[in-house]
Amino acid sequence: MSLLKIDNLKVNINGKEILKGLSLEVNPGEIHAIMGPNGSGKSTLAGVLAGKEDYEVVEGTIEFDGKNIFEMSPEDRAREGLFLAFQYPIEIPGVSNASFMKTAVNEIRKYRNLEPLDAMDFLRIMREKAKLVEMDQAFLNRSVNDGFSGGEKKRNEIFQLAMLEPKLAILDETDSGLDIDALKIVANGVNKVRNENNAFVVITHYQRLLNYIIPDFVHVLFDGKLVVSGGKELALELEEKGYDWIKKQYNGVLV
Amino acid sequence: MAIKEKITDYFEKYTQSLNGEKNSYLFSLREKSIKIFHELGIPTLKNEEWKYTKLNFLNNIDFEISNSAPHSFPENFKISDYYIENFEGDVLVFINGFFEKKYSRIINTEENLVVTNLNEAKEKYSNILENYLTKYTDESNNPFTALNTALANDGAVIILPKNFEKELPIHLLFINIPLQSNLITNSRNLIIVDSNSKAQFIETSYSWGDLASFHNTVSELYLKQNSEVEYYKFQNDSHSAYYIGSTQIHQEKDSRLFSTTISLAGKFIRNNLNSILDGENSEAHFNGLYFIGNEDFVDNHTLVDHAKPHCNSNENYKGIIDGKATAVFNGKIMVRPFAQKTNAYQSNKNILLSEDATINTKPQLEIFADDVKCSHGATSGYLDRDAIFYFRARGIDEKIAQSYLLNSFSSDIIETVKIDALRDLIKSEIAKKLSMNELYFCSILESNKI
Ligand SMILES: Nc1ncnc2c1ncn2[C@@H]1O[C@H](COP(=O)(O)OP(=O)(O)OP(=O)(O)O)[C@@H](O)[C@H]1O
Numbered sequence: 182m183s184l185l186k187i188d189n190l191k192v193n194i195n196g197k198e199i200l201k202g203l204s205l206e207v208n209p210g211e212i213h214a215i216m217g218p219n220g221s222g223k224s225t226l227a228g229v230l231a232g233k234e235d236y237e238v239v240e241g242t243i244e245f246d247g248k249n250i251f252e253m254s255p256e257d258r259a260r261e262g263l264f265l266a267f268q269y270p271i272e273i274p275g276v277s278n279a280s281f282m283k284t285a286v287n288e289i290r291k292y293r294n295l296e297p298l299d300a301m302d303f304l305r306i307m308r309e310k311a312k313l314v315e316m317d318q319a320f321l322n323r324s325v326n327d328g329f330s331g332g333e334k335k336r337n338e339i340f341q342l343a344m345l346e347p348k349l350a351i352l353d354e355t356d357s358g359l360d361i362d363a364l365k366i367v368a369n370g371v372n373k374v375r376n377e378n379n380a381f382v383v384i385t386h387y388q389r390l391l392n393y394i395i396p397d398f399v400h401v402l403f404d405g406k407l408v409v410s411g412g413k414e415l416a417l418e419l420e421e422k423g424y425d426w427i428k429k430q431y432n433g434v435l436v
Numbered sequence: 437m438a439i440k441e442k443i444t445d446y447f448e449k450y451t452q453s454l455n456g457e458k459n460s461y462l463f464s465l466r467e468k469s470i471k472i473f474h475e476l477g478i479p480t481l482k483n484e485e486w487k488y489t490k491l492n493f494l495n496n497i498d499f500e501i502s503n504s505a506p507h508s509f510p511e512n513f514k515i516s517d518y519y520i521e522n523f524e525g526d527v528l529v530f531i532n533g534f535f536e537k538k539y540s541r542i543i544n545t546e547e548n549l550v551v552t553n554l555n556e557a558k559e560k561y562s563n564i565l566e567n568y569l570t571k572y573t574d575e576s577n578n579p580f581t582a583l584n585t586a587l588a589n590d591g592a593v594i595i596l597p598k599n600f601e602k603e604l605p606i607h608l609l610f611i612n613i614p615l616q617s618n619l620i621t622n623s624r625n626l627i628i629v630d631s632n633s634k635a636q637f638i639e640t641s642y643s644w645g646d647l648a649s650f651h652n653t654v655s656e657l658y659l660k661q662n663s664e665v666e667y668y669k670f671q672n673d674s675h676s677a678y679y680i681g682s683t684q685i686h687q688e689k690d691s692r693l694f695s696t697t698i699s700l701a702g703k704f705i706r707n708n709l710n711s712i713l714d715g716e717n718s719e720a721h722f723n724g725l726y727f728i729g730n731e732d733f734v735d736n737h738t739l740v741d742h743a744k745p746h747c748n749s750n751e752n753y754k755g756i757i758d759g760k761a762t763a764v765f766n767g768k769i770m771v772r773p774f775a776q777k778t779n780a781y782q783s784n785k786n787i788l789l790s791e792d793a794t795i796n797t798k799p800q801l802e803i804f805a806d807d808v809k810c811s812h813g814a815t816s817g818y819l820d821r822d823a824i825f826y827f828r829a830r831g832i833d834e835k836i837a838q839s840y841l842l843n844s845f846s847s848d849i850i851e852t853v854k855i856d857a858l859r860d861l862i863k864s865e866i867a868k869k870l871s872m873n874e875l876y877f878c879s880i881l882e883s884n885k886i
């Protein structure tokens with residue numbers, strides 16, 4: 182059974198059509214990359230999956246792990262194993278990273294009828310996962326993303342991913358704003374977390390990330406649909422030729 | 437009968453019952469004050485000081501003026517509900533405005549330390565009362581203070597001698613138990629802290645039952661040279677509770693005042709908190725948190741009066757307003773012509789939790805000196821939806837997300853409460869308001885400190 186099945190998804194924002202019939206299937210163990218020009222709807226797709234408000238789903242279905250995603254609140258989606266690494270992580274002054282994660286982990290455990298982690302176990306796991314993304318322990322006591330640099334915020338997203346061990350992770354431009362070393366570290370973190378039971382949807386503008394996180398499929402989101410799909414070579418082709426050929430080809434079909 | 441006439445009428449009868457006291461200084465004060473009250477009447481919204489504060493409950497509710505404590509408590513009344521758990525210090529209990537020794541606890545009996553009530557003090561300390569009462573309370577501008585002076589039932593009188601450094605928390609506990617009719621009580625407190633002494637005071641007022649209670653309270657605090665006072669008000673009263681409380685503080689050289697006012701519930705609350713910085717190097721810290729819902733109303737009017745140079749004032753009030761509640765904040769900073777090198781800071785931040793919640797906030801600066809550092813700011817808005825979503829996207833439901841955000845918003849104010857037992861009470865009452873399991877809420881607070 183597929184982990185994620187999106188069928189003919191149409192989504193409006195403030196009456197404007199953003200996604201216009203998007204379909205995608207993701208199986209356990211797979212990595213999908215989604216590329217596409219600015220404003221084509223990549224973050225919208227990620228937001229719809231995570232349950233962000235202010236989208237109007239006009240048509241289509243999404244099944245996550247066999248369940249209708251639209252019947253689940255955002256928190257239940259997370260508890261079911263969906264994770265979104267935000268393109269723009271939110272700053273939460275006054276709430277420590279550690280406390281934020283402890284609550285998240287234990288709320289998710291509660292949902293799965295597991296006992297909450299005690300303080301010692303939690304600390305141990307947290308330190309382990311921080312090491313995985315080479316995040317300094319000091320960040321654990323700081324307020325969530327508060328005053329973090331752009332790259333530190335992205336790294337914190339991957340730390341959270343490692344903590345929550347989702348079935349499906351959507352990374353929305355996690356590579357943007359990372360220096361070369363950080364990019365490797367983040368990619369490395371993802372590769373350590375990945376296994377045959379989980380899957381990743383990696384939204385990116387740059388082929389570079391895909392040298393480290395090797396995708397099984399690459400899709401181009403254009404004009405609200407996935408118009409071209411291919412293997413990892415597609416990313417190289419896009420890097421070389423840009424989106425013009427797709428725009429021409431696709432608009433040609435339309436006209 | 438309108439409330440004003442009712443009160444003046446009552447005063448007539450009241451004076452007839454006084455007999456012997458009639459020649460006293462206190463009585464001359466009462467007579468003067470009832471006249472002022474009669475002249476001023478009940479303020480309307482046209483009065484700048486009461487612009488957002490509707491007082492129509494005074495005429496809509498048929499109040500009687502309290503003249504005695506009840507003979508016995510109603511069956512479901514438990515005095516222990518009103519004590520602060522684990523509080524170690526003196527407790528002075530006033531029921532329907534009258535001191536109840538039986539339910540009070542006065543541990544501190546050091547020589548020269550006075551912890552008593554107004555009716556006791558009348559004779560024993562008459563010259564002190566004469567020297568201090570109404571000295572800085574501006575009655576000509578506040579009819580409720582005038583009313584209080586005219587009709588004061590009783591109250592706490594506390595006098596700390598010089599160099600009294602022992603930690604001495606004192607809880608003033610006012611409980612109204614209206615049995616036959618809606619009730620007005622006028623409690624008057626006088627607190628004098630002599631040079632180099634330190635003290636902590638808590639004021640709480642409660643109203644039992646469904647009949648209305650109107651607490652009209654005035655506290656006068658005198659901080660002598662180099663004294664330090666923590667002054668707390670904790671307000672968590674019922675839907676039948678109406679409260680107007682004025683605290684007038686006078687500060688001498690090098691004195692330090694730390695005031696925290698926490699308002700969590702009450703049908704109507706008006707707090708006037710005024711301090712005169714009347715000696716160089718004195719400082720006043722005003723902190724406040726109002727977290728209200730339903731149709732409650734809380735109004736904080738503060739005044740820091742910089743009368744001498746080189747003084748500091750620091751004011752930080754925060755508000756969380758839910759349901760159909762309304763809050764008012766009016767912070768006045770006065771810097772008199774000779775008060776050079778003044779530092780005055782003020783901030784008022786508000787979070788509205790519902791679209792029917794209202795906040796009226798206004799700084800009011802009157803600066804007549806030129807070498808002054810003064811800043812102020814006020815904000816109000818809703819909780820950040822993006823922040824809430826971020827929590828939810830991590831598996832944390834909205835209620836907990838909200839608790840986190842509100843806790844991080846208000847914790848700096850809660851931490852200004854230095855009496856552990858009171859701070860614990862505040863936290864547990866806030867947890868209740870967030871309809872969260874108290875233990876869970878505390879674990880959030882705790883884990884945040886890892
Ligand atoms: N809340 C909103 N209100 C109005 N328009 C919106 C809103 N959110 C997104 N849009 C519009 O929807 C379109 C798709 O935006 P989206 O953020 O999904 O693009 P993207 O593919 O992620 O772009 P980028 O590569 O720049 O991150 C854009 O035209 C954007 O302006």
Ligand SMILES: [Mg+2]
Pocket residue numbers: 223224225268353354
């Ligand atoms: Mg985007």
